[in-house]
Amino acid sequence: MEIIQIVGIGFIVTILTLIIKEQTPLFAFIITIFAGIAIFLFLIGKLSSIIQVVEQLANASNVNMVFLQTVLKIIGIAYIAEFGAQIVRDAGQESVASKIELAGKVLILFMALPIITVIIETVIGLLPT
Numbered sequence: 001m002e003i004i005q006i007v008g009i010g011f012i013v014t015i016l017t018l019i020i021k022e023q024t025p026l027f028a029f030i031i032t033i034f035a036g037i038a039i040f041l042f043l044i045g046k047l048s049s050i051i052q053v054v055e056q057l058a059n060a061s062n063v064n065m066v067f068l069q070t071v072l073k074i075i076g077i078a079y080i081a082e083f084g085a086q087i088v089r090d091a092g093q094e095s096v097a098s099k100i101e102l103a104g105k106v107l108i109l110f111m112a113l114p115i116i117t118v119i120i121e122t123v124i125g126l127l128p129t
Contacts, residue, residue, distance in 0.1 A: 006039055032090050040083065067115060074111050077104055 013035040021028040051072060058068045081104025089097040 002042070006042065009035060009039060029091055033087055036083065036087060067118075070111055070115060074108050077107050077111065080104070081107075 013031060017028040017032055020031065054072070055065075055068065058065060081100055085097040085100040085104075088100060
């Protein structure tokens with residue numbers, strides 16, 4: 001059960017951080033960053049498996065791969081923005097974290113524009129003239 005390992009790492013890092021934060025807050029923050037990166041690296045194999053399955057489903061259903069790639073990029077932006085914002089938030093920089101989240105949302109909207117355009121064109125094409 002991999003989730004038990006991940007939660008265990010989280011508990012250990014939390015306890016270490018609480019103990020070390022009193023004497024050296026910078027070192028506690030570095031431990032938190034490395035733990036987040038370690039958990040992320042632990043999950044990369046699972047993410048690649050998910051992407052492969054989604055690509056196989058898209059190929060089987062004749063979905064345009066450009067749309068699938070765009071959706072996967074959007075999901076990646078969302079995860080990276082959230083991860084970055086949480087790290088910055090852990091450092092006590094709420095204002096910077098909210099800016100990272102805003103940037104992620106704007107980039108997602110920008111990436112989604114071609115898909116939104118196709119959907120609107122399709123709906124307009126279905127309407128009687």
